[in-house]
Amino acid sequence: MTAAEKILQKALVASDIPSSEWSKIQAGLRDRAFFSAKVTEAKFLYAARQGVSKIAASNLSPSEVRRDLRSVLSSVGYQPEEGQEGSLQDLTSKRRLDLIIKTNVDQAKGYVSHLRATSGGAYLAFPAYELIRVEERNLKRDWSSIWRSAASRVSFEGVARGTSRFVAFKTSPIWKAISRFGNPFPPFDFNSGMGLRDVSKTECIELGLLKPSEEPPTPKTPGFNDNLSSTVPFDDASPNYAALRKTFGDQIQFNRETREIKWRSELFSEMFDPGHEFSIKLGQTSQTLIEKLPKSVSPDTMKGAHLTINERWLDKKRRDKITDHRIHFEEMEDHPEDIPLKKGDVDMLPSLWRNPDRVFEDKGDLVLEVDAIDGGMFRAIVKPRKSPVLKTFYRTTESWEDYLKKRMARHK
C-alpha cells in the first residue's frame, strides 16, 4: 500500500467536535477517519482527502491544494468566526490548511514505513527504533518527560533502560503511548518535529535491550489495522456507542452480522464485494433539501424521510436491460460526458442527499446535484416518498439542461 492509497481509504467524517474530543475517540476508529476538528462540510473534506492523497503521491504541491481548498470553502460560503481570521481556527488560513495537509500526509507515510520496518530481514537487522528530533522547532515539547511517563505506563515493556536515549523495540507499546494519535509511528503530535531512526541488533545489545544470544520479540503480522486497536471493544448496546452516535449520527453504524462498529464510508467501500448485501443509512431529509425542493414536489412527501441504500441500487438493471449501476464506475462509450466514479466518490452521496447544490424534478423523481472540486458534478436521482429510493448515482460534466435537450432530441 502507498501513502496515497492509505489516505484515500479513510472514511470522510464530518463533525463539530474539537481535536481534544477527537483524541478521546478509539484510535482504531480515529485512524480510519479523514476529518478535521470542527469541520462539518463534506465537500471540503472530500476535496481535502483528494488533495492530500495527491501530495502524498507527489502529484500536487501544498500550494496548489491550499488554493483549491480555499476555492471549495468560498463556494460553500465559509467565513471564519470574527476574531479568528488567520488563526488555526480559520479553515482558510495557511496555518490550518498546512496542519491538515502535513498531519495526514505524514501519518500515511509513517504508517507505510512502519509496515515495512516490522517485516522479515528488515526487522531482524533493526529490531528497535530511536525517537530523535528530525526538524528544529522554536517551541519544543518535553519529550524526555513524555517518554518517561509513557515508559512507566507500559511498565517499560521493550524499552531500553539506563540510557538517556529514547530507544525501544518496534513492537513496544511505548510507541503508541507517546503518540497523541495512538499510532506506533510518527507524527507523534501536531508539528512535533520528532521522527524515528532504526536501531540495529548490535546497538540493542549494547544498550542492554537484548542479550547477545537473544532474539527480539516477534512482531505481529502487519496488516491494515495492525497495532492500531482496530477492533472497537464495545457493541451497539454500550453507552460508548450511544455517545458516538450522538456525536456522529448516521456516519457511525453497527453491522449486526459482523458485530463491528464502522464509519459509514467504510461500509460504502464494502458495497462492491460481489454478492454482498448491505443497508446503509444516509440520514433524514435536511432543511436544506426541503428548501430547495421544486414547487412540483410537496415538502410533506419528504419531511422526516430517511434514505437508506442497499444492494438493489447497484444490482438493478439500467434501461438497456443489460448493464447495472456498477457501470457508472467505468468509462461508458455511449456517455462520453460522464466521468467514471471512484469508490471514494460514494462518500459524496450523503452530501448529495442532505446538502445538494441544485435540485430538479424530473417525471416525479428528484435530481440532486453537487459540484465536484475537480470537474463536473455528482448527480443522484431519488424517488421521493416517505421511504425514498436511490435510483442512480453518477458523475458527469453535462448540465441537467443539456441532458434534457438531448433526451428531447432522442424522442423526436
Place this chain on the structure above:
Amino acid sequence: MLTLKIKDPEKLLPGEREIVEAARRGVKNKVIEHLRRKNDSTSPKPGFPKSNYYANAAKDVASSVSGSKATVEINHPGVALHFFGGTVLPKKKALAIPLEGIVWDVWPSEYQGELHPVKDKKTGKAYLVDDSLGLALYALVPKVAIPSDPSVLPTDEEILTAAEAAVWEMVA
C-alpha cells in the same frame, strides 16, 4: 550423558529474501540519515523560514524487494534534479521565484492579494508586485539552472557498506 544435536547449517541461515530485506533496510536507513544530516547543515535564505526540504525528502525514501533485487527510491520532487543538475523551464511564460519570506511556499496562483507583472526598464528584469504592500514578491525568470550536487546522496561506498553491515546484523 551429553546429547549433541547437529542442525543442518542451511536451515540456520536466513533465506535470500531476508538477506535482501536487511540490505534494503540498511541502505534505506543510510539514505535517510544522510538526507537528515544534509537538512541539518542547510541554512535558509535570510528572511525565509527553513524549508526542511531534505528532511521531507527523507520521509519519501521508499524501498521494495523483488526476488533477489532491492530498490531504494527517493520519491520527492526535485531530488533527482538537485543530484544530477539541470535546467528548470516554466510550464507557462516564466518561473516565479519568491523574493520575500511571506510568499515562501506560496505559488502566485495561491497568493491572496493582487499581483501584477512589472518590468524594470533599466535591468530588463521582471517581477510580480503587490502594490498594496509596495513589494516585489516574485522574480519572473525564463529558466533556472540547477548545478549538480553529488552530496545529495551518500557515496556508493557508503551505500555498499550500509548494505553489508545490515546483512551482518541480521545473521549475527
